[in-house]
Amino acid sequence: xxxxxxxxxxxxxxxxxxxxxxxxxxxxxxxxxxxxxxxxxxxxxxxxxxxxxxxxxxxxxxxxxxxxxxxxxxxxxxxxxxxxxxxxxxxxxxxxxxxxxxxxxxxxxxxxxxxxxxxxxxxxxxxxxxxxxxxxxxxxxxxxxxxxxxxxxxxxxxxxxxxxxxxxxxxxxxxxxxxxxxxxxxxxxxxxxxxxxxxxxxxxxxxxxxxxxxxxxxxxxxxxxxxxxxxxxxxxxxxxxxxxxxxxxxxxxxxxxxxxxxxxxxxxxxxxxxxxxxxxxxxxxxxxxxxxxxxxxxxxxxxxxxxxxxxxxxxxxxxxxxxxxxxxxxxxxxxxxxxxxxxxxxxxxxxxxxxxxxxxxxxxxxxxxxxxxxxxxxxxxxxxxxxxxxxxxxxxxxxxxxxxxxxxxxxxxxxxxxxxxxxxxxxxxxxxxxxxxxxxxxxxxxxxxxxxxxxxxxxxxxx
Amino acid sequence: xxxxxxxxxxxxxxxxxxxxxxxxxxxxxxxxxxxxxxxxxxxxxxxxxxxxxxxxxxxxxxxxxxxxxxxxxxxxxxxxxxxxxxxxxxxxxxxxxxxxxxxxxxxxxxxxxxxxxxxxxxxxxxxxxxxxxxxxxxxxxxxxxxxxxxxxxxxxxxxxxxxxxxxxxxxxxxxxxxxxxxxxxxxxxxxxxxxxxxxxxxxxxxxxxxxxxxxxxxxxxxxxxxxxxxxxxxxxxxxxxxxxxxxxxxxxxxxxxxxxxxxxxxxxxxxxxxxxxxxxxxxxxxxxxxxxxxxxxxxxxxxxxxxxxxxxxxxxxxxxxxxxxxxxxxxxxxxxxxxxxxxxxxxxxxxxxxxxxxxxxxxxxxxxxxxxxxxxxxxxxxxxxxxxxxxxxxxxxxxxxxxxxxxxxxxxxxxxxxxxxxxxxxxxxxxxxxxxxxxxxxxxxxxxxxxxxxxxxxxxxxx
Numbered sequence: 001x002x003x004x005x006x007x008x009x010x011x012x013x014x015x016x017x018x019x020x021x022x023x024x025x026x027x028x029x030x031x032x033x034x035x036x037x038x039x040x041x042x043x044x045x046x047x048x049x050x051x052x053x054x055x056x057x058x059x060x061x062x063x064x065x066x067x068x069x070x071x072x073x074x075x076x077x078x079x080x081x082x083x084x085x086x087x088x089x090x091x092x093x094x095x096x097x098x099x100x101x102x103x104x105x106x107x108x109x110x111x112x113x114x115x116x117x118x119x120x121x122x123x124x125x126x127x128x129x130x131x132x133x134x135x136x137x138x139x140x141x142x143x144x145x146x147x148x149x150x151x152x153x154x155x156x157x158x159x160x161x162x163x164x165x166x167x168x169x170x171x172x173x174x175x176x177x178x179x180x181x182x183x184x185x186x187x188x189x190x191x192x193x194x195x196x197x198x199x200x201x202x203x204x205x206x207x208x209x210x211x212x213x214x215x216x217x218x219x220x221x222x223x224x225x226x227x228x229x230x231x232x233x234x235x236x237x238x239x240x241x242x243x244x245x246x247x248x249x250x251x252x253x254x255x256x257x258x259x260x261x262x263x264x265x266x267x268x269x270x271x272x273x274x275x276x277x278x279x280x281x282x283x284x285x286x287x288x289x290x291x292x293x294x295x296x297x298x299x300x301x302x303x304x305x306x307x308x309x310x311x312x313x314x315x316x317x318x319x320x321x322x323x324x325x326x327x328x329x330x331x332x333x334x335x336x337x338x339x340x341x342x343x344x345x346x347x348x349x350x351x352x353x354x355x356x357x358x359x360x361x362x363x364x365x366x367x368x369x370x371x372x373x374x375x376x377x378x379x380x381x382x383x384x385x386x387x388x389x390x391x392x393x394x395x396x397x398x399x400x401x402x403x404x405x406x407x408x409x410x411x412x413x414x415x416x417x418x419x420x421x422x423x424x425x426x427x428x429x430x431x432x433x434x435x436x437x438x439x440x441x442x443x444x445x446x447x448x449x450x451x452x453x454x455x456x457x458x459x460x461x462x463x
Numbered sequence: 464x465x466x467x468x469x470x471x472x473x474x475x476x477x478x479x480x481x482x483x484x485x486x487x488x489x490x491x492x493x494x495x496x497x498x499x500x501x502x503x504x505x506x507x508x509x510x511x512x513x514x515x516x517x518x519x520x521x522x523x524x525x526x527x528x529x530x531x532x533x534x535x536x537x538x539x540x541x542x543x544x545x546x547x548x549x550x551x552x553x554x555x556x557x558x559x560x561x562x563x564x565x566x567x568x569x570x571x572x573x574x575x576x577x578x579x580x581x582x583x584x585x586x587x588x589x590x591x592x593x594x595x596x597x598x599x600x601x602x603x604x605x606x607x608x609x610x611x612x613x614x615x616x617x618x619x620x621x622x623x624x625x626x627x628x629x630x631x632x633x634x635x636x637x638x639x640x641x642x643x644x645x646x647x648x649x650x651x652x653x654x655x656x657x658x659x660x661x662x663x664x665x666x667x668x669x670x671x672x673x674x675x676x677x678x679x680x681x682x683x684x685x686x687x688x689x690x691x692x693x694x695x696x697x698x699x700x701x702x703x704x705x706x707x708x709x710x711x712x713x714x715x716x717x718x719x720x721x722x723x724x725x726x727x728x729x730x731x732x733x734x735x736x737x738x739x740x741x742x743x744x745x746x747x748x749x750x751x752x753x754x755x756x757x758x759x760x761x762x763x764x765x766x767x768x769x770x771x772x773x774x775x776x777x778x779x780x781x782x783x784x785x786x787x788x789x790x791x792x793x794x795x796x797x798x799x800x801x802x803x804x805x806x807x808x809x810x811x812x813x814x815x816x817x818x819x820x821x822x823x824x825x826x827x828x829x830x831x832x833x834x835x836x837x838x839x840x841x842x843x844x845x846x847x848x849x850x851x852x853x854x855x856x857x858x859x860x861x862x863x864x865x866x867x868x869x870x871x872x873x874x875x876x877x878x879x880x881x882x883x884x885x886x887x888x889x890x891x892x893x894x895x896x897x898x899x900x901x902x903x904x905x906x907x908x909x910x911x912x913x914x915x916x917x918x919x920x921x922x923x924x925x926x
Contacts, residue, residue: 103697103810150648159648162625175901184840185613185622185806185882187661188890188897189924190906194657198650215705234566242678286749343648347566377647419648427651434651438638443653445912449905461652 006063007043010087013055018046018093029090030082032075033135034426041068041082046093050168050176050207056089057174057205060455068457069201071143072114074135076341077424079147079200079460086458089205091142097121098208105213106165106182111142111206115149118211127213130157134329142206148198150420152326155376156247157214159420161197168208169196172451182210195446200422201457203450217247221284222321223293225300225309226274231350232305233278233375239300240280243292248281249376250325256372257324259331266323272308278375279325281318328372335385336392337370338399342410343419346378352413353380359405360384364398379419382406407433423461431462469526470506473550476518481509481556492553493545495538496598497889504531504545509556513631513639513670519552520637520668523918531920532664534606535577537598539804540887542610542663542923549921552668554605560584561671568676569628569645574605574669578612581674590676593620597792605669611661613883615789618839619710620677622883624660631671632659635914645673658909663885664920666913680710684747685784686756688763688772689737694813695768696741696838702763703743706755711744712839713788719835720787722794729786735771741838742788744781791835798848799855800833801862805873806842806882815876819845822868827861842882845869870896886924894925 011019020029021043030039042065047053060067066086073080082088095112105127109118115129115136122129131144133151143149145167149160157163166182179193180186196203227233237249254275260266269277284290293311300306312318344352353371360369370383384402386395407417411433418427418434431440444462447454474482483492484506493502505528510516523530529549536543545551558575568590572581578592578599585592594607596614606612608630612623620626629645642656643649659666690696700712717738723729732740747753756774763769775781807815816834823832833846847865849858870880874896881890881897894903907925910917 101808101810103701104808106808148650148654150650154648158625161654162621171905175905177899177902177905179902181877181879181897182808183806183879183882184809185617185837185842186879186897187611187613187881187883187885188879188894189661189663189886189903190658190909191611191624191661192902192905195653198652198654200652215708238566245678286751288749343646345564345567345569345645346647347564374648379648414644416644416646416649416651418650419646420650422650423652431651434644434649436640439640439642439655440652442634442638442640442655442912446653446909449908449912 006065009059009063010043010045010056013059014045014047014052018048020044029070029073029088032073032078032080034076034078034081036426037078037081037083039082040085041088042085044088044090046090048093050170053089053170053205053207054174054176057170057172057455060087061174061453064453064455066455066458069142069146069205071111071140071146072135072138074139075143075147075424076339076421077418077426079422079424079457080143081425084459091140094207100125104182106210107213108208108210109141110208111140113141115139115141115144122213123216125213126216128216129163129211130214131160131163134326141209141211145197145206145209146199146201147422150374150379152248152250152374154374155249156245161194163212164193164197164209165212166210167193167196167206169204170207171204172453172456200424200460202447202461204456217283219284220247220281220318221290221293222279222281222312222318223297223309224269224321224324225278225280225297225306226270226272227276227278227305228274228307230276230353233276234350235303236278236300236305237376239296240293243296244282244289246280246282246376248279250279250373251375252277252279252325252328252372253370255368255370256328260324260327263327263331266327267320269310269321269324270308274307277324279321325372332370332383332385336395337386338384338396338402340382340406341379341419341421342382342406342415342417343377343379344410344413344415346376348413348415349375349378349380352409352415355409356382356406359409360402364402403430410434425460428460428462469528472522472526473506473508473519476522477508477510477515481511483507492533492536492551495536495541495543497539497541497544500541500544500546500888502545503548504551505548507551507553509553511556513633516552516633516668516670517637517639520633520635520918523550524637524916527916527918529918529921532605532609532668534574534603534609535598535601537602538606538610538887539802539884540881540889542885542887542920543606544888547922554603557670563588567645569673570676571671571673572604573671574603576604578602578604578607585676586679588676589679591679592626592674593677594623594626597789604672604674608660608669608672609662609664610885613837613842615711615713615837617837618712619708624657626675627656627660627672628675629673630656630659630669632667633670634667635916635919663887663923665910665924667919680746682747683710683744683781684753684756685742685744685775685781686760686772687732687784687787688741688743688760688769689733689735690739690741690768691737691770693739693816696739697813698766699741699763699768700839702759703756706759707745707752709743709745709839711742713742713836714838715740715788715791715835716833718831718833719791723787723790726790726794729790730783732773732784732787733771737770740787742784788835795833795846795848799858800849801847801859801865803845803869804842804882804884805845805869805878805880806840807873807876807878809839809841811876811878812838812841812843815872815878816843818872819869822872823847823865827865866893873897888923891924891926
């Protein structure tokens with residue numbers, strides 16, 4: 001769509017100045033954190049109300065214009081990229097917290113509320129919004145819902161899905177639906193709210209969300225433990241899970257630690273080096289709890305599963321231990337990594353990881369493989385760094401081969417080719433490794449129900 | 464369908480003797496716990512494998528025969544009643560626990576596994592299946608999933624939905640779908656698993672479910688507190704929620720207690736009588752926790768929210784306190800109650816309850832109204848007992864008028880006409896009080912995707 005008549009029509013639907021078509025805006029709002037597809041939208045529109053969103057959708061249906069929903073654009077699957085002349089619908093001006101209910105512990109958010117904004121709001125109210133991840137400072141609630149965002153606290157608090165009490169959506173047909181009305185118990189037919197969570201904007205727009213809050217955790221305490229091999233991490237997880245309600249259980253390899261320490265601004269957890277590290281977190285609500293954690297640590301050392309470890313004694317130490325894990329993604333981004341975000345059931349993790357490791361090292365012995373992730377929920381982030389000697393093109397060509405091996409292994413282990421980053425365009429052609437053709441056909445038929453003209457984020461999830 | 468040729472065809476699809484057409488079987492398997500609709504199925508079929516379920520569905524599509532899924536038949540909305548010559552598909556012979564994984568804390572269940580069977584299995588493994596309700600001794604997992612069963616521990620553990628890691632379903636078209644593969648994180652398109660949970664068998668059959676287990680709760684302790692009025696129950700809820708992770712927060716009126724004490728087999732919680740009672744439960748993991756509970760109790764007394772109370776000191780006392788709440792439904796069933804299962808957001812409960820009370824007492828001052836329910840999640844069970852002087856017919860006629868007032872009030876409070884009992888046939892004609900016409904249209908269109916010939920439990924949820 002480059003028809004100026006259409007742009008003029010679009011301008012009548014929103015406030016003055018709320019349609020942008022300059023090259024900078026198109027480039028900025030036309031893409032997410034992926035770099036694979038060149039942004040080429042026709043226009044960026046900024047609605048300020050539900051009515052304006054509905055007007056845009058109705059107009060798009062009439063004119064057969066494709067729409068791309070746009071939040072914080074921190075996505076890693078190109079689900080919010082507009083490569084084909086689409087109109088990008090940005091929620092930057094629908095970013096208010098509308099209502100707070102202390103009894104229900106709920107917050108009504110416009111879709112453009114930034115994750116950290118909700119987290120801070122909750123804290124001000126003495127409560128807690130527990131979904132947290134590296135891009136919380138710019139990701140928006142609407143996008144979190146569209147991708148069912150996960151992150152570092154899933155083992156205890158679950159995905160974004162768990163925290164959505166109610167949703168207002170505008171479907172691809174332009175209908176405004178008020179889904180679930182913020183109820184805890186509501187057995188009145190299909191829970192359509194669940195369909196929109198994780199739909200990557202292919203069924204319609206989230207225009208308001210009621211999010212639940214939780215009590216604040218008490219005295220969060222982290223431990224970092226070095227293990228002699230990967231296989232030891234699983235019994236460590238069990239040992240701690242039997243004794244404590246963990247709020248996180250992450251892992252990273254020594255190679256990841258190397259990169260972090262090379263930054264110079266994060267202290268080493270302890271002197272001993274180990275091939276792998278587990279980072280776990282729990283609420284030290286009482287001294288008894290902390291003692292249990294220490295006793296479990298000692299048991300793990302005696303069993304030979306842990307070679308050294310440290311427990312945070314202050315908020316500062318807690319933050320420093322978390323930096324070891326949370327800074328990895330940003331730190332390695334300078335090495336041009338090939339990235340994958342995959343999951344299997346927790347019990348299959350060790351065999352799965354060993355298989356992938358073997359395949360990559362046999363075929364590309366010069367590739368540096370970095371593993372880290374949310375092992376408590378079976379979610380592994382596989383990263384391969386570009387060797388200096390290889391050009392970017394050669395590297396990504398070889399990575400396409402790696403991709404195939406990785407996804408074949410995922411399929412063999414009954415896993416997911418996208419644990420928490422969504423499908424978008426980057427995983428679209430691999431969807432069949434995780435979903436059967438029958439499932440894909442049902443998904444397409446459901447899309448046709450909500451979006452018969454195919455105007456909502458076309459080309460995302462499936463072609 | 465009474466065509467003997469069709470019955471003979473059906474017999475070829477399952478093992479010998481696994482199609483029943485005798486009057487007793489038709490009457491038994493043709494109904495659930497509701498008594499409103501006379502059962503009139505054509506046959507009862509008992510598949511023993513997924514393949515047999517698929518064969519039945521394919522045959523039903525060819526012959527345009529309606530199928531009704533049947534589990535423990537403990538439903539309260541007539542979703543599992545067969546009033547129109549349908550074939551009832553019973554899962555009584557698909558009742559095995561197939562697999563257990565200690566690392567993933569998952570159990571693979573056939574749909575006919577009884578809730579208590581899963582609860583006991585979990586306990587044997589040192590774990591816990593937390594969804595619990597009065598009919599756990601006979602309800603089946605397939606039915607729990609079909610209705611998204613809730614019960615008494617929802618405030619802490621959520622509905623059945625939260626515990627379904629993966630589902631195998633046979634759709635109304637006969638396709639076998641393996642949904643979510645038991646993964647914790649899986650961002651690969653629409654989560655079709657969620658659609659089948661709570662669909663009351665209108666989209667297809669659940670033929671296998673992987674259920675999650677949880678660590679066992681430690682030293683569960685209950686308190687029963689008498690309050691001077693209903694409004695005092697909410698600040699009591701807040702006071703305890705601020706200090707403890709509650710596993711339950713129930714309430715019942717003094718009239719309910721009267722009925723329970725009249726049984727003669729349950730001791731009174733304490734001597735003082737109060738208009739309302741709260742029953743709360745928490746894990747007394749440490750002495751500190753129990754002390755916190757007692758301190759909060761004292762605070763509630765000082766504030767005037769509580770007039771008397773008791774805390775369980777043993778497993779036996781815990782059981783006895785729970786009987787005060789759990790025996791209500793069974794005890795009052797002899798009084799021919801009009802029942803409703805409704806919900807609003809927790810903050811709206813006091814005003815909502817007062818409104819309904821006022822409407823009923825103004826119009827039918829001779830009606831005895833009994834309230835109890837899961838107040839921690841906004842779910843109220845409204846019960847009105849038939850006055851001796853009224854005939855059953857007159858009573859239910861007047862109740863139809865009450866129904867209208869109740870549902871109008873529910874609509875005004877943005878609540879649900881069915882909190883946890885489903886829609887089935889009993890709430891079908893009232894669905895529009897909780898779901899918009901647009902939502903209902905989308906639901907019907909989704910049903911058509913999975914069940915184009917309308918063979919799956921027709922007439923349930925919507926006509």
